[in-house]
Amino acid sequence: MNLSVKIANLKFSNPVTVASGTFGAVGECWDLKAAKQLGAIVPKTVTLLPQQGNLPPRIVETPSGMVNAIGIENDGIDAFIENKLSMYAKIGVPVIVSISGKSDEEFQIMAEKLAGLSSVSAIELNLSCPNLKHKVLVAQDAGATQQVVALVRKIVNQPIIAKLSPNVTSIADIAAAAEAAGADAVSMVNTFQAMVIDVEKRKSMIGNFTGGLSGPAIRPIAVNMVYQTAQRIKIPIMAMGGISNAEDALQFLIAGATMVAVGTMSFIDPNTAIKVLDGIKVYMRKHKINDIKDLIGFIK
Amino acid sequence: MKIQHQLKIISNKKITDKLYHLVLEHxxxxxxxxxxxxxxxxIQESLEPFFRRPFSVFRSQKAVEIFYEVRGKGTGILSSQVKGAMLDVMGPLGTAFTLPAKKIKQVVMIGGGIGVAPFMALSDALKNRGHDLLLLYGGRSKEFTFNMAEFKKNGCKVFISTDDGSVGVKGRVSELFDKIEINPDTTMLYTCGPRPMMASVQKFAQEHGLKGQCSCEEVMACGVGVCLGCVVKTTAGYKTVCHDGPVFDLHEIVW
Known part of the structure; x- marks a missing residue:
C-alpha cells in the first residue's frame, strides 16, 4: 500500500499531519513514537519578534468546536531556531515551519533565516495576519497574498505552503493568486472569525473580543472550500478543518486534498492524528486502493 | 510516560445537592x-461537550478520587455517568504542591468551595510528618462543608466560614486569617479557590512576608501546555495553568 504524497519535490510517507498551533513538544507529554508515524509535523506559527499573546480568556467551548484568540504567543523565530527546531527535526519526519509576519519585510527576514536550514523541510506562510500596509488580512487580499508568496519564493528553495483564511468571498481566488506567485501548495482552512457572548455579563467570552472558530463544527464548510479550490488550482492542498477521524479526513482527500492535518481535535484526544492514519489504511484495504493518489480528488 | 488512560467508574455518588464524589479504578x-x-x-465519547474537563485529584490512594460540583453542561453529564462505565482520563497533569520543608511548623491550607479538593491529597501526604495542619475553609453554605471530618482524620485543625453563616463564622474565609501564625520562617500557605479569595490570601501573605503556593483554575482545551489557551498573568508574563501550573508560587500570580 502506498500512502506517500509529495509537495513539489518533498516526499511525505503519508498524507497525515498536524495543523500549526495544535502540536508541540511540551515536557513529557509528547508521544515521540506517535509523532514519528506522521507524514510531517507543523509546529506552532512563529513570528519575527517574541509575542506575549492575547489577554485571557483566550478560548471558549462551542458546539462541536472552540473559539480561540491566542494571539500567536511565541518566543520569536530566533529562539525557535535555537531551542526547538533541532528537537522537532530529530523526530525524523519533514518539519514544516509556519511563519507569520506583520509586514512584507518581516516575512522577508524570517524567510532569510530559514532558507539555508536543512532541518526546515518546507515553509508555511500563515497569511491570516493583519498586514501593517493593508487594511485586511494578507489572506483576504489576492494582491497581498501574491506579493508575500512571490517575495518568499525569491528567497527560499524549500517548498512554500500558503495558509489561507476562509473569511473571504472566494478562497479559490486567493489560492489561485498564491499558485501564480509560486506557492507549491496551499493549506486551508484557517479558523472562521467568530464570537461568543456571555449574556449575563453582556460581554464577549474572549479577551480579544473576537476569535477564530475551529473543530468539527466547521468541517462541512471546509470540505466544500477544499473541493471548490481543487477545481481551480493544480498545486496540492493541505486540508484542515475539524478532522476528528479517518472518515472526516477521507472526505477532504476525496474532495481533492493531497494532505490532511488534524488540528483542534488533538486537544481533545492527542491520539487523533494516529487514529486518522490507521483509519485511512483500513479504508484503503477495504476498498482495495493500493495508492492514496487514486483517492485524491476522485469524487464520483 | 503514558498520560491517556481508560478508567472504569467504581462509583459516582451524589453527596449533596450539587456535589459528587467520583471514584475511578486504580x-x-x-x-x-x-x-x-x-x-x-x-465526559463522554462525543463532541458534546467539546472540551475535556479538568479536575484536581482529591485523593489517589487505592483509586483516583475526584470531588466535583455540578456547574454546567459537562459536570451535569458527568454526574449521570454510572458505575462500570469507562472514562477517558488524561493525567497526571501539571505541577504539584511543593511539600513543606521540615522546619515549617504550621501548614495552612486555605480552600474555597470545591477548591478544597486538592488539599485532601495534600493532607494525606502531610499527615504524621510533624507539621501542624490547619484548614481554613470558606464555603457558600453547610452543603459545602460535608467532608471536613476526613480532613480531621488527617490531623487537620479545621476552621470554617460560610457565606450564610450556617456553619462556622459568617463571612469570607479571610475572617479566619487570625488563625495563621505570622512567622515567615515556619509558616507555609497553600490556597485554592475562587480568584478573589486567592487574591486576598496573596495580599495577606505579602503584608506579613509569608510564603505560599496557590492552585489556579482556567478553562482548558489541551491540558498539556500546547494550545496556550488557559494562561494566567504572572510576574513573568503569561503562563499556562495546565502545564506551568496549576500550582504556582503564591506571589507569582498577577490577579
Whole structure:
C-alpha cells in the first residue's frame, strides 16, 4: 500500500499531519513514537519578534468546536531556531515551519533565516495576519497574498505552503493568486472569525473580543472550500478543518486534498492524528486502493 | 510516560445537592498523581461537550478520587455517568504542591468551595510528618462543608466560614486569617479557590512576608501546555495553568 504524497519535490510517507498551533513538544507529554508515524509535523506559527499573546480568556467551548484568540504567543523565530527546531527535526519526519509576519519585510527576514536550514523541510506562510500596509488580512487580499508568496519564493528553495483564511468571498481566488506567485501548495482552512457572548455579563467570552472558530463544527464548510479550490488550482492542498477521524479526513482527500492535518481535535484526544492514519489504511484495504493518489480528488 | 488512560467508574455518588464524589479504578494513574496535580476527563465519547474537563485529584490512594460540583453542561453529564462505565482520563497533569520543608511548623491550607479538593491529597501526604495542619475553609453554605471530618482524620485543625453563616463564622474565609501564625520562617500557605479569595490570601501573605503556593483554575482545551489557551498573568508574563501550573508560587500570580 502506498500512502506517500509529495509537495513539489518533498516526499511525505503519508498524507497525515498536524495543523500549526495544535502540536508541540511540551515536557513529557509528547508521544515521540506517535509523532514519528506522521507524514510531517507543523509546529506552532512563529513570528519575527517574541509575542506575549492575547489577554485571557483566550478560548471558549462551542458546539462541536472552540473559539480561540491566542494571539500567536511565541518566543520569536530566533529562539525557535535555537531551542526547538533541532528537537522537532530529530523526530525524523519533514518539519514544516509556519511563519507569520506583520509586514512584507518581516516575512522577508524570517524567510532569510530559514532558507539555508536543512532541518526546515518546507515553509508555511500563515497569511491570516493583519498586514501593517493593508487594511485586511494578507489572506483576504489576492494582491497581498501574491506579493508575500512571490517575495518568499525569491528567497527560499524549500517548498512554500500558503495558509489561507476562509473569511473571504472566494478562497479559490486567493489560492489561485498564491499558485501564480509560486506557492507549491496551499493549506486551508484557517479558523472562521467568530464570537461568543456571555449574556449575563453582556460581554464577549474572549479577551480579544473576537476569535477564530475551529473543530468539527466547521468541517462541512471546509470540505466544500477544499473541493471548490481543487477545481481551480493544480498545486496540492493541505486540508484542515475539524478532522476528528479517518472518515472526516477521507472526505477532504476525496474532495481533492493531497494532505490532511488534524488540528483542534488533538486537544481533545492527542491520539487523533494516529487514529486518522490507521483509519485511512483500513479504508484503503477495504476498498482495495493500493495508492492514496487514486483517492485524491476522485469524487464520483 | 503514558498520560491517556481508560478508567472504569467504581462509583459516582451524589453527596449533596450539587456535589459528587467520583471514584475511578486504580489503573496505573493513582500511583503517579502527586498532590495538586489534575486530570482531564473526557465526559463522554462525543463532541458534546467539546472540551475535556479538568479536575484536581482529591485523593489517589487505592483509586483516583475526584470531588466535583455540578456547574454546567459537562459536570451535569458527568454526574449521570454510572458505575462500570469507562472514562477517558488524561493525567497526571501539571505541577504539584511543593511539600513543606521540615522546619515549617504550621501548614495552612486555605480552600474555597470545591477548591478544597486538592488539599485532601495534600493532607494525606502531610499527615504524621510533624507539621501542624490547619484548614481554613470558606464555603457558600453547610452543603459545602460535608467532608471536613476526613480532613480531621488527617490531623487537620479545621476552621470554617460560610457565606450564610450556617456553619462556622459568617463571612469570607479571610475572617479566619487570625488563625495563621505570622512567622515567615515556619509558616507555609497553600490556597485554592475562587480568584478573589486567592487574591486576598496573596495580599495577606505579602503584608506579613509569608510564603505560599496557590492552585489556579482556567478553562482548558489541551491540558498539556500546547494550545496556550488557559494562561494566567504572572510576574513573568503569561503562563499556562495546565502545564506551568496549576500550582504556582503564591506571589507569582498577577490577579
Amino acid at each position: 489503573g496505573k494513574l493513582a500511583a503517579q498523581v502527586k498532590p495538586g496535580q489534575f486530570v482531564e476527563v473526557r
